[in-house]
Amino acid sequence: MRGVARYALFVGGGDEDVEAIRLVERVLGGEVLIVDVGGSGLRGWMLWEYGTDRTPLLAAPHGVYYGLGAIRRLLASLKSR
Numbered sequence: 001m002r003g004v005a006r007y008a009l010f011v012g013g014g015d016e017d018v019e020a021i022r023l024v025e026r027v028l029g030g031e032v033l034i035v036d037v038g039g040s041g042l043r044g045w046m047l048w049e050y051g052t053d054r055t056p057l058l059a060a061p062h063g064v065y066y067g068l069g070a071i072r073r074l075l076a077s078l079k080s081r
Contacts, residue, residue, distance in 0.1 A: 005033035009071075010046055012055040013038040016068040020056035027075045 011017035024032045043053040058065040
């Protein structure tokens with residue numbers, strides 16, 4: 001049985017998105033769902049739900065993290081626990 005994703009990473013195909021995928025897969029493993037919003041029409045939904053359509057964006061149980069720097073800081077804090 002497959003586990004439920006606790007995190008969702010929204011990506012659009014840029015260089016920062018590729019790096020974000022690599023980082024979250026290494027730290028969060030099966031706890032993350034990767035959502036490719038490039039060309040899928042989901043950017044409008046992201047704008048409504050999160051207030052931005054910029055990627056990478058990591059939705060976590062305790063907050064939303066915009067950009068690679070914020071995602072790196074979150075993952076570093078999770079690894080130190």
